[in-house]
Amino acid sequence: DTGVSQDPRHKITKRGQNVTFRCDPISEHNRLYWYRQTLGQGPEFLTYFQNEAQLEKSRLLSDRFSAERPKGSFSTLEIQRTEQGDSAMYLCASSFRDPHTEAFFGQGTRLTVV
Amino acid sequence: GDSVTQMEGPVTLSEEAFLTINCTYTATGYPSLFWYVQYPGEGLQLLLKATKADDKGSNKGFEATYRKETTSFHLEKGSVQVSDSAVYFCALAHQAGTALIFGKGTTLSVSS
Numbered sequence: 305d306t307g308v309s310q311d312p313r314h315k316i317t318k319r320g321q322n323v324t325f326r327c328d329p330i331s332e333h334n335r336l337y338w339y340r341q342t343l344g345q346g347p348e349f350l351t352y353f354q355n356e357a358q359l360e361k362s363r364l365l366s367d368r369f370s371a372e373r374p375k376g377s378f379s380t381l382e383i384q385r386t387e388q389g390d391s392a393m394y395l396c397a398s399s400f401r402d403p404h405t406e407a408f409f410g411q412g413t414r415l416t417v418v
Numbered sequence: 419g420d421s422v423t424q425m426e427g428p429v430t431l432s433e434e435a436f437l438t439i440n441c442t443y444t445a446t447g448y449p450s451l452f453w454y455v456q457y458p459g460e461g462l463q464l465l466l467k468a469t470k471a472d473d474k475g476s477n478k479g480f481e482a483t484y485r486k487e488t489t490s491f492h493l494e495k496g497s498v499q500v501s502d503s504a505v506y507f508c509a510l511a512h513q514a515g516t517a518l519i520f521g522k523g524t525t526l527s528v529s530s
Contacts, residue, residue, distance in 0.1 A: 307461075308461070337517055337518075339517075339518075344522065344523075345522050345523070346422075346507050346509070346520030346521050346522050346523050347462070347507075347518070347520050348520075349516075349517040349518070349519070352516065352517055359516075360516055360517070395461075395462070397462075397518075401515075402511070402515035402516075403450075403511035403515060403516070403517055403518045404450045404469060404511045404515055406464045406467070407464070407518060408463075409454075409461040409462040409463065410461055411459075411460065411461040412461065
């Protein structure tokens with residue numbers, strides 16, 4: 305296992321289109337997190353899963369955003385009806401138990417909405 | 419709510435200079451504190467952490483001490499190298515253990 309992988313690395317989409325990102329965590333990790341990072345800012349928490357259960361969602365996660373983690377393995381983040389304000393880097397991270405232990409981050413998916 | 423404030427960058431240093439990047443936090447309870455680093459073209463990776471007051475985290479010559487009285491976790495290195503050029507993020511994990519809260523990041527550029 306080579307770490308957390310995210311696909312695609314880059315996505316350019318037209319406003320109003322739907323996009324879906326995938327994250328494959330480190331296989332033994334039961335926690336998976338999604339963050340969003342805009343230019344000049346640190347990552348902002350969006351949501352996290354413990355196994356297949358989505359336990360918390362940030363206020364940043366509008367109803368156009370949905371995340372899933374079927375069977376507690378990979379996760380997908382879908383954005384419907386994309387807006388220019390959705391342009392950002394979307395980061396996935398995984399950890400064994402909680403963020404008090406080390407979280408391992410993927411390289412992110414850069415979304416550009418034109 | 420919980421928050422992390424770190425010094426604005428960019429920080430530009432010559433090789434072998436001393437580095438300090440300030441980080442202060444606001445949180446209830448007793449959070450764990452972290453420094454993550456992002457090298458160009460790579461993902462965030464943990465640099466060091468401290469889980470309770472007066473703990474010192476250290477790695478690769480970097481150090482930071484958890485100071486509860488000043489709510490700070492400043493990052494220091496005695497002699498920086500060109501290879502230390504990266505973006506450094508201070509973060510906290512709340513006692514409740516939900517997710518990391520990050521500062522805005524500080525860009526460090528080291529020249530030879």
